[in-house]
Amino acid sequence: MSDDLFKSALSEREGVAQPPSVNPYWKKNQRKKKEKLPIEQMAERILLGDRTVLSQAITLVESISVEHTAMAQELIDKLLPYSGNSVRIGITGVPGVGKSTFIESFGKYVTGLGHKLAVLAIDPSSERSKGSILGDKTRMEELSTDPDAFIRPSPSGLTLGGVARKTREVITLCEAAGFDVIIVETVGVGQSETVVKSMVDFFLLLMLSGAGDELQGIKRGIMEMADAIVINKADGDNVDKANFAKSQYQAALRLFPPCESGWEVPVKTCSAIKKINIDAVWGMIEEYRNFTTGNGYFDHHRKQQSVKIFYDWMETTLVTIFFDNQKIKEEIDRLIPEIQNGTLSPYIAGNIILDQMKENGRK
Ligand code: GDP
Numbered sequence: 001m002s003d004d005l006f007k008s009a010l011s012e013r014e015g016v017a018q019p020p021s022v023n024p025y026w027k028k029n030q031r032k033k034k035e036k037l038p039i040e041q042m043a044e045r046i047l048l049g050d051r052t053v054l055s056q057a058i059t060l061v062e063s064i065s066v067e068h069t070a071m072a073q074e075l076i077d078k079l080l081p082y083s084g085n086s087v088r089i090g091i092t093g094v095p096g097v098g099k100s101t102f103i104e105s106f107g108k109y110v111t112g113l114g115h116k117l118a119v120l121a122i123d124p125s126s127e128r129s130k131g132s133i134l135g136d137k138t139r140m141e142e143l144s145t146d147p148d149a150f151i152r153p154s155p156s157g158l159t160l161g162g163v164a165r166k167t168r169e170v171i172t173l174c175e176a177a178g179f180d181v182i183i184v185e186t187v188g189v190g191q192s193e194t195v196v197k198s199m200v201d202f203f204l205l206l207m208l209s210g211a212g213d214e215l216q217g218i219k220r221g222i223m224e225m226a227d228a229i230v231i232n233k234a235d236g237d238n239v240d241k242a243n244f245a246k247s248q249y250q251a252a253l254r255l256f257p258p259c260e261s262g263w264e265v266p267v268k269t270c271s272a273i274k275k276i277n278i279d280a281v282w283g284m285i286e287e288y289r290n291f292t293t294g295n296g297y298f299d300h301h302r303k304q305q306s307v308k309i310f311y312d313w314m315e316t317t318l319v320t321i322f323f324d325n326q327k328i329k330e331e332i333d334r335l336i337p338e339i340q341n342g343t344l345s346p347y348i349a350g351n352i353i354l355d356q357m358k359e360n361g362r363k
Helices: 026-034 039-047 051-062 066-082 099-112 160-176 192-197 220-225 236-254 278-294 297-324 326-340 346-362
Strands: 087-093 117-122 149-152 181-187 202-207 228-231 267-269
Touching: 039 051, 039 066, 039 160, 051 066, 051 149, 051 160, 066 160, 087 099, 087 192, 087 278, 099 117, 099 181, 099 278, 117 160, 117 192, 160 181, 160 192, 181 192, 192 202, 192 220, 202 220, 202 278, 220 236, 228 236, 228 278, 236 267, 267 278, 278 297, 297 326, 326 346
Parallel strands: 087 181, 087 202, 117 149, 117 181, 202 228, 228 267
Antiparallel strands: none
8 A cells, every 4th residue: 555645634744753651551550440359359348338349340240251150149149148228119111101200300319318229220122232221321310420329221132031130139239338229120011020020129110191001001910010100290281180090090909909018009190300299209118118017028028039039040040951951952852753743742751851851860
């Protein structure tokens, strides 16, 4: 290539020397800064509420590398005894219902009371490159600059099960760092609300007035999971409609079976944008905590959740180990044609595979 090509007006003129680096060690320091602290020290700094280390720890937890997973596990084990001292709130609702506006107003109110708030998201479809819909700091401008709030978007590129596990671990880290109110946000259109329900103490369903449930895409099952329904956008011309929707939801809830907690699911209206009734929503959550702590359900529920996680983990892990086994794979491949042509019953085939598994176990 000819040198002439570079002789354009945009090229650097000869004779203009590059200024010396202001800090010749800058790069070296940068590299050092990225080095991870030993797990012991990470745990200590998290317990002191160090947010930089908390963020690093979350990145470690979210990593899919085997080495990082082992380190994250060690960290979680160290911090588990210091976690749990929070109220975990799940918030769901269809896109546009006002989740981020609500979390911003609610979050500012809660930190104003002296609490420390972490906002996490469960959104298995999110990819960081495309920008996550949930837990996005740009959607919660005021809260993202609040020193008592910590916002973390959903980890990307994972299955729902993967996101769920990581989010549970992130909750542990945030609690150990002193966050005493945890919000887990999700979109109320798929399976993710069941997962959120499985990791929170209180599940809040945000709704809109003037639209039937079908229009809001909220399934009956999700309403049944709710510990409270809050109808947002109860402001301006919408107040009457919101109150009407409130009475409709109250009537609908009366048809549902009573909650195991003994709690009667309230329906409230609020305006996230005008900050109306936000205090009442927090008051209701506090009331729930007092009520369920009083009758023992709060603790019982958390214990149930931990046992369920244990079973779920065993189930998925055992199935994976089973189907990854080469001998089992070969045996299945051998039996399938016989099942297909009707010479072997699927149940007998299943028993043959089980015998094979037991045989493998004995070896
Ligand atoms: P999300 O998709 O559920 O997170 O919803 P957003 O918080 O992004 O809100 C969707 C739209 O509804 C935005 O234009 C908000 O300004 C508006 N919005 C949110 N809360 C309220 C409210 O309480 N009243 C009114 N009138 N509009 C609201």
